[in-house]
Amino acid sequence: MPRKKGPANPAMDLAFLKARGLEKRYGTQMVLRGLDFDIAPGECFGLLGPNGAGKSTTVRAIQGLTPLDAGSIEVDGLDVATAAPAVRARMGVVPQMDNLDPDFTVLENLLVYGRYFRLPRAVVRQRSEDLLEFLALTPWAREPISALSGGMKRRLTIARALINAPRILLLDEPSTGLDPQARHLIWQRLRSLRRDGTTLLLTTHYMDEAERLCDRVAILDHGRILALDSPQALIAAHVPGAVLELRRSDGRPPDPDNRHLQWVDSSERVGDTLICYGHDFAPLLQHFGTQPDYLLLQRPASLEDVFLRLTGRDLREAAGD
Amino acid sequence: MAYAERLPGIGAIAVLRRNFGVWRKLLIPSLLGNFGDPLLYLLALGYGLGHFVGQMEGMPYITFLASGIVASSVMNTASFEGLYSAFTRMSAQQTYAAMLATPLRVSDILAGELLWCAIKGLISGVAIIVVAAFFGAVQGWWIPLAVPVIFLAGLAFGGMALVVTALARSYDFFMYYFTLVVTPMFLFCGVFYPLDELPPLGRELAQLLPLTHAVALIRPLLTGHAPSHWLLHLGVLLLFTLTAYVLALRLLERRLLR
Structure with a gap:
């Protein structure tokens, strides 16, 4: 979990994650059309876009779970195409849909997940207890997953994603479907992780979430990046x-x-x-x-104005992207 | 994809241990199913039908039947695990998706599932051997050798089931597999009567099915004889296992890595 390391300067040019010319096609549909971006170590980077913009596909590609038609991704100097398991070993993932193991208790979910990373038993035990504490779940350690509320499940998913002390955390719509209290608790924890030096990549279509958390955001639509900058700079440039x-x-x-x-x-x-x-x-x-x-x-003016100006105001069908 | 990527690694053990951990929680109902069902078959058919049948292939019918039930139970248990349980983990619970966010690869997951199918088959097979031993329906010094054979049969049946699961869109799909593959094997592969009773064509067709070869190995081993043509039978079960692994891996990768 939190390593003692000062927040890195997002402007430094040594990127932790490098995405170059990402292209992905499903049948005749182009989902990614040449995506380029860098994420600096310790930065919180947001991918914003309407449904079907290519956010989730990008997140899967970063894990090496989506073979690309063109382009390359490098994480911490490792090529995702050839070293996906090694990349995933230093990565935490909070998926859009909770996929906690319903056959295990809260604590067991962390212990079992730690084994997938081949971490020593004692390390997993200690980290599990620390993470339950960090995400305010200690009283529920022995409860089944079915006893948890939506917000608690999401917190447990975040705890699970941190079991390998990842250098980078990928969050696919981390606060979708949560009440305001649950969202604020999660935001607070994410900021705390960022302070401790964890690089964050989050996708969202909540503009307030992006504005609060992200150092820089890329606004994505139809598989292309329309704009990429800090939320303040984007607002100043597009909605003065x-x-x-x-x-x-x-x-x-x-x-x-x-x-x-x-x-x-x-x-x-x-x-x-x-x-x-x-x-x-x-x-x-x-x-x-x-x-x-x-x-x-x-x-x-807010990021939402920028977003709507860049991506248009037409309603998108909510097909999974 | 690189050759090494197709071979499972040590991560398969973590997948196996996950399934074992769940099984341990449901130990009692799970074992009850392993003992109960075959015990009922053994009692009902072995005693009931056995009374009329008398001897079959030079042994009491219950002895003939017990070894067949061991083989068919391995098939049923490994198939059920590879179909319904594995499909639940893959689709409803999204357990595979969670595993793939770690260093585990599809080959690790498949190998872990396959080993687990075989272990469940082994548990049920051994459970019936224990029950049958109480009735004196199994005997001889060859019994310990039946254990690795049962495990291999579990791999073959589990592998076939996982191929079907990799293709399945819903649970309904499994009815085809049961009706077209599992039930015919149950009825025509020598579990209840010797293959010689089948017409010549039926006998030839039965040779193509893995349960025939599992029975051909397990029955002699449980009744105190060395199996004949054992290398051929082992070879067939191994071939089914390897073919199913390669096929299931390809199908699962296509399904999970999109």
């Missing part, structure tokens, strides 16, 4: 200024005559909402704020 959302309480489209255009930098209509991007909303507020059936929400 602030955001004002207008809605009408009767559900009719707000501002049908487009009078707002003279006061904003740009705007978009999403369903019943008019989203305005700009720097000074005073005239806009003055005009619409006085109208009785208008609802106004002024907020800072």
